[in-house]
Amino acid sequence: MGSAAAVEFDHVWYSYSGGKYALRDVSFRVAAGEIVALVGRNGSGKTTALRHLNGLLKPTRGTVSILGVDTKETSAGRLSRHVGLVFQSPRTQLFAQTALEEAAFGPRNFRLKDPLEAARRALASLGLGGFERVPPLSMSGGQQKRLSIAAATSWYPEIVGLDEPTVGQDLVNRMRLLGLIKLWSSRGVTTIIASHDVEFLWLLEPRVIAMSNGSIVADGSAREVLLNQTAVDAMGFRPPQLVEIAEKLRILSGKSKTVADVVSGLTRTGR
Ligand SMILES: Nc1ncnc2c1ncn2[C@@H]1O[C@H](COP(=O)(O)OP(=O)(O)OP(=O)(O)O)[C@@H](O)[C@H]1O
Ligand SMILES: [Mg+2]
Structure with missing residues (x-):
């Protein structure tokens, strides 16, 4: 036995309220510091897989382990200390009066020494320096998305799940995000991204897990998977x-x- 993976899905099946399975026998292990992209058509199960990272969803069958702990054996509250998750639509996640307070929520909640400093750093790392006093709901869609990434990572969680992080981001901010994910990785942070943005993934060079109808159909380097004709056909994306x-x-x-x-x-x- 090696040391515990950062994230491990072991024969995971999941069905929403008894419907058809959104995840079908999904197994993969992610090491600390690894960058993984989940790709696949709409409805293939990417978001469902991400929601398992912080115990928001628990497997119908099989096991998800985070830092060696079975998500069924712990609470979503405890898991959230270790996992920052950014949803597809950022507005659903924003609630504070100012961007700074939004980003300071996690650091306060998890009792970091200097929550406001952590929040400022997170905002700056996402190109939101100067937005501290701006109300989140008055920010643009692209800015809100970056604020939700700042707010989900400001307390230095070991695992980050990003659902479609590049949607609505201009070139400068896409490159900023790319650099940030690589920086996190160099510090041992594990990032799992759901994305349709093949051009972005090509530059990021993550390990790519391709999903189709809730199952993994390819798992390899960005080059192997994004250029694999069979995967590309199954996935409906272009190289x-x-x-x-x-x-x-x-x-x-x-x-x-x-x-x-x-x-x-x-x-x-x-x-
Ligand atoms: N809250 C829900 N209740 C019932 N079924 C759901 C729910 N959310 C997703 N599903 C179903 O689960 C399956 C997987 O959906 P999921 O959102 O994980 O796909 P996705 O790969 O993230 O798609 P997209 O690329 O559109 O974001 C789909 O068949 C979807 O209809
Ligand atoms: Mg999705």
């Missing part, structure tokens, strides 16, 4: 455009990755 362009031009076949790679490939082939 990153950069890769398509490079392949159509027959440069760097299967190897192209960054814009710089493609440009140097074009230069070398004299196009």
Whole structure:
């Protein structure tokens, strides 16, 4: 036996109020510091899987363990100390009078030494420095999403679940988010993201778990899964455009990755 995984799904089945299964025999282990993306069509079970991370949902069958603890053996309150979860629609999560208070809620709740300082840092890390006194509900959709990420991570949880974090984010903020997730990872924070944003995932290079009808159909590196034709067909997404362009031009076949790679490939082939 190795040490406990940060997150472990062991033959998890889940059905909402006795309906058809939204998760069907899902098993995976995520190590501390790993970045994992869940991809798949609408309704494939990504959000349902994320809701299992903090015990909001508990498996109908099978086991979810967080830092070695079975979510059925502990309370959602206890789990929330370790898991920051950001939902698909941020408005449902925002309740405080100001952005600073929103981000300070977790640090206060979990009795950090300096809750306001933790909150300020979280806001700044999401490009919301200067928004401290702004009422959350008067912020734009993209800003609210980033505020909900700040508020879900301001107390330094070991595990972060992000549901569609790039929706509504401009380029600067997408890149900021990318850097932040990598920084968390370097500090041992485990991040699980549900996303349809193939271009973003290509740059983030997470481990990718592809889901279809509640089951895992592929699990591997971003390159393996996002370029795997069978997974792509099952998933209904397109491979990153950069890769398509490079392949159509027959440069760097299967190897192209960054814009710089493609440009140097074009230069070398004299196009
Ligand atoms: N609260 C709910 N009550 C009943 N069924 C639900 C509920 N939430 C989701 N489902 C069902 O569970 C299945 C998985 O939904 P889920 O939200 O996990 O998909 P998803 O992969 O996150 O999709 P999307 O890409 O649209 O966000 C779907 O069939 C959906 O209809
Ligand atoms: Mg979803």
